[in-house]
Amino acid sequence: MKSLQYQCKSRMEEQPKVYEAQCWGCAQWLVLPSYTPAFRCGWCGALSIQKPPKTARSRWKSRLIVFRDRAFVTFVLIIIASTVCGGVWVAFPVLFTSINFSFVFHSALTAILTFNTLFNFALCAHSPPGPVGKIAWGDVGFVPRGGLEGHTFCEYCKSPKPKGAHHCRTCGTCVMDMDHHCPFIGNCVGANNHRHFILFLLYTVISCFYVFGMGLYTGLKIWPSVISFNHARSARRVSIPLGLDLGTDVVARLFGSPLVVSARAVGLLYLVVSSIAICTGVGLLLYQQVSLLYSGETFLDSLVPYGKSKDREGWDNVRRVFGNRHPFWWLFPTFSVDSGIRKIHVR
Ligand SMILES: [Zn+2]
Ligand SMILES: [Zn+2]
Ligand SMILES: [Zn+2]
Structure with missing residues (x-):
């Protein structure tokens, strides 16, 4: 039976009354001592939870959300382009009148910061945030004992949802270790792109701080x-x-x-004000992301009102996202996450 709506049959002729419900994971009928909206299958470990039926998002609302995400992504790209091009146009002719070491150093630094910001933005915006993969289910013949431990059923995807995964209605898919759906990247932040999202925030903060410092220095040069x-x-x-x-x-x-x-001078004023504003806002978001990561929580976990557990805190949580290499290498651009624990569940 491929639906979470399990059947309960009461045996009226027997006392006490018992109920039968079918596990969605292995399709076995289970005998329950009483009616319950949630139960766990003793064979495969799948969790069946009776919930009110969910209504699908209307088409115009889905289109509006997609349009909103694209507008935000375009806005971010315009801000990056205007900051980089504007910064070079405003500061470089004032600060560097000849090609010397200082010119080469700041040119290289600008190129490195821009590349890393755009690289991580592109990866966290366009990579699958946390694909669940194929999971065998639906028949006891090919579901091993404990094979669906902790899995629930996603009514949107009509497939098993592993522990820690959430369904994003905007992306239309289940996402492993989903943190949140970010409109500024037009994508979810999950197990597969969490590292790139945090690095994007980090390089944005460093870049804006650099632009702010260079802007102030250029201002001092221009003012006389x-x-x-x-x-x-x-x-x-x-x-x-x-x-x-x-x-x-x-x-x-x-x-x-x-x-x-x-x-x-107007461009300089724009750069100084916008860079410190972005640096402050994104810096707060970066602090929240890193502290949640250190706590072993996602943003969605933090919304659940059961309080933080200090037991789960530690750098091991950060290594799950950034990999087991030395932290120095975390900052370098890479396509893969060599994490050992937050692996995508593939069957
Ligand atoms: Zn089962
Ligand atoms: Zn789903
Ligand atoms: Zn999403």
Whole structure:
């Protein structure tokens, strides 16, 4: 029987009353002492839980969520592109007037940070977050004893759902060790891409902190030029030292201010404000992710109100996601997760 809706038959002629229910995992009929909405099969270990029938999401709502995710992913890519290109355009001509060691160092650092941010973003956005794999079920002939221990039945996928897996209605699939569905990557965060998600957050924080520092330093370099340019402008000796003039004569007439700004100065202001805002927001998310990982919990686990267990805390939980290599190597781009414990369940 391939449905969680198990049957209960009461034997009215017998006393006391007993119930029979069919296990969805191995299809055996089990005798229960009383009616219960949840039971565990003594043979295969599958859990049968009677729940109210779930209604499928309407088509227009599904399309709206897909559109929302794509809009968020596009927004993230625009922010990355504008920060990298804007930062290079604003800071490099001001700070590096010739090709020297400092220019090469900062160029290489910018390339490394950009590559790692985009690499981890692409992997966590486009890799399967935690495929469950094929699991034998439905007949006692090919389900071994304890073969479905702790498995429940996913009514959406119509297949077994291992312990720790959750069904994501947006992705339309069950995800092993599902942490949450993230609209900014348009994908779930699970066993297969948790490492890339955390590295994406980490490189975003480092990159934004770097942009903020370079922006402030560039601002200190630009500021004397802005002051002297305004003085020159006031004295009607016009020159444009810092890029495209934004037609600030109009601004001056409107607001009666002698301040003259260039496009590069506006770009600099945008970079400094946006980078520190992103750094703070993503930094808080990174802290939450790492602390949950250290605690051996996913974000979904943390929503269950039974309290944290200190017994499960430790670096072993972090190694399950990042692998058993030295932590130095965790930061390097890699496609595979050589984790030993959070393996995808494949049968
Ligand atoms: Zn069973
Ligand atoms: Zn499912
Ligand atoms: Zn999802």
